[in-house]
Amino acid sequence: MNSLSEECTPLKQEYDACFNSWFSDKYLKGVTTDHCGPLFQKYQECVKKAIKDKAIDLEQLEKRILGTANEKQIPES
Amino acid sequence: MFSQCTKMKYYSCLSVFKHQWDQVTSAVWQKYPNPYSKHVVSEDVIHRSLLPDGKRLYSQRLLTKTNRMPRWGNVVFGANAHLVSVIEESVVDPIKKTLTTYTRNLGYTTFMVVEEKCVYKQSSENSSWTELQRHVWVDSSLLGFARAIQKFGVERYKSNSVKSSKGIQYVINKMFVPEQVSNDIPQKVEQLTKKAKAAQDLARQGKRDHAVQ
16 A cells, blocks of 8 residues: 555555564564564654645644544434 | 444444454554555554553554545535545554544545544454444535535626626617717726727728838
């Protein structure tokens, strides 16, 4: 799958591979530390720049809704 | 997989995957691309960290999708309004075995906001199956929007119909009430007439000079 910007795609793919294997083999089995940090950092630098270049509102993007009072409430049946 | 869904502005739908929660959750991370996701153009994780409890994983994923709208949507938003950004937040709880996602669109929110909460958890019927409960809220000022379009249309029509009547009146006057015409000619038309006459004179001048040569 492509990243927002073509130049970030290889960084994304490298990070995703690291994350996916850690997630299934380690995290779900209780190991919370991972070694994907450096890859993630490189990938993030690239993506954050792409977000800026495409004028996507980063503030809106990073807003947390899940787990807050701003979540839509499930109506009582 | 099977589903049961309700209808309305709030909509909820239960599906069951006949696979273990671990596998389904891993698949959700690796969802793109797939044959059903041709409309998803890009995917990026833009945040990931453990929550303060040190166990649950919080992530944010940015997707861009093609914005398939009826043709009148293009009329309103312009022909290049073809991509929309969507943000997905998620929390994985590896102890309770739940994955919760909350997705909303970032662009076109004045037109429509779609928020979707998905909860993936072990099926209560069969622990080697996974239930997905989807909740969707579609908030649209579509009604207000339709009213705005209507209002715009009516106002523009009114303005055009006034111009139309004035135009007819002008021509009637020109044909049957010539003395009325000078009172009715707007300044612009007078200027245009003057310009046209000057251009005509210039053209005649040019012809004469040419003839002399």
